[in-house]
Amino acid sequence: MTGGVSPLGLRPSPTTYRAGWIHYTNVAPILDSLVLPESVRAITGVPTQMNAALLSGEVDIANISAVEFIRHADVLEALPDFSVAVLGPVYSVNLFHTRPLPELRRIALTAQSAMSVALLEVLLREKGLSPVLERAEGDAESLLAGGYDGVLRIGDSALREWYQVVGPLGERHTMTSLPSTGRGITVTDLACEWFDLTGHPFTFAVWAYRQDNPPPADLVQAMREARRHGIGHLARIAARHAQRLGLPERVVQHYLWNFRYHLEAPDRLGLREFADKAVPGHAPLKFGQRPGPGGTG
Numbered sequence: 001m002t003g004g005v006s007p008l009g010l011r012p013s014p015t016t017y018r019a020g021w022i023h024y025t026n027v028a029p030i031l032d033s034l035v036l037p038e039s040v041r042a043i044t045g046v047p048t049q050m051n052a053a054l055l056s057g058e059v060d061i062a063n064i065s066a067v068e069f070i071r072h073a074d075v076l077e078a079l080p081d082f083s084v085a086v087l088g089p090v091y092s093v094n095l096f097h098t099r100p101l102p103e104l105r106r107i108a109l110t111a112q113s114a115m116s117v118a119l120l121e122v123l124l125r126e127k128g129l130s131p132v133l134e135r136a137e138g139d140a141e142s143l144l145a146g147g148y149d150g151v152l153r154i155g156d157s158a159l160r161e162w163y164q165v166v167g168p169l170g171e172r173h174t175m176t177s178l179p180s181t182g183r184g185i186t187v188t189d190l191a192c193e194w195f196d197l198t199g200h201p202f203t204f205a206v207w208a209y210r211q212d213n214p215p216p217a218d219l220v221q222a223m224r225e226a227r228r229h230g231i232g233h234l235a236r237i238a239a240r241h242a243q244r245l246g247l248p249e250r251v252v253q254h255y256l257w258n259f260r261y262h263l264e265a266p267d268r269l270g271l272r273e274f275a276d277k278a279v280p281g282h283a284p285l286k287f288g289q290r291p292g293p294g295g296t297g
């Protein structure tokens with residue numbers, strides 16, 4: 001076979017490239033309008049599932065917890081211009097608690113997340129606190145009623161539970177003047193805590209792949225086009241997901257526009273700072289080539 005054409009003159013079918021998407025609402029502006037090239041197949045799951053799928057080779061690319069990218073920086077590389085990051089509050093990575101942070105003794109962790117657990121560990125260490133951390137599933141209020149004094153939750157359910165605690169959002173409230181307590185519960189936004197500690201953005205996820213198996217150019221191009229389209233139609237995306245989540249449209253719209261999806265210099269700075277604090281001695285972080293001028297989408 002030469003030049004990709006078989007002796008019969010047939011083109012070999014292109015090998016399938018497998019993608020794994022964490023499909024929380026916060027990636028809707030990238031994934032909702034993504035048209036996959038024919039050679040790409042995608043599965044979806046929660047962060048810990050996608051982290052495992054990428055590391056076991058079940059998928060070739062995934063938006064994974066940034067801490068897993070850092071831990072496996074010797075074999076992984078990340079797309080240079082894709083992130084799920086924020087500067088300040090994120091609203092969906094929340095510690096729900098019933099006592100002040102310094103008095104917490106037992107915190108329930110979600111099994112869905114690697115990143116928020118690593119972030120919580122860094123923040124607790126910085127504050128000199130060492131509560132017991134245990135995996136436990138269930139909604140925050142039941143776990144708090146059942147013996148935990150802190151509960152860490154992420155993603156769509158954390159966003160909904162946050163709103164149950166701090167909402168409803170009256171006309172006099174703006175998203176920047178919301179209470180952080182309600183129903184006897186305080187909600188600590190871990191990305192806000194990171195901002196208070198460092199003054200930098202926090203990068204929750206990157207799109208990673210094995211260094212020897214980068215994604216086909218048409219997939220990355222399609223992702224950039226989908227993101228441009230998604231960000232341009234944020235109100236529509238927010239309306240659709242608000243209905244699904246049972247949340248007010250303006251809350252979901254604020255939630256979405258607050259994300260930083262382009263892994264810009266400040267997001268990399270935050271990522272490197274987190275890497276040094278959470279995984280001392282990690283291998284250098286590797287990123288693919290940034291697109292040229294006008295090519296970022």
Ligand SMILES: C=C(O[C@@H]1C=C(C(=O)O)C=C[C@H]1O)C(=O)O
Pocket residue numbers: 022024026047048063064065066084090092093112113114115116117154155156158204205
């Ligand atoms: C901000 C979030 O980011 C997600 C949180 C992750 C984690 O905690 O491991 C992984 C990927 C991110 O997309 C969220 O879903 O609430």
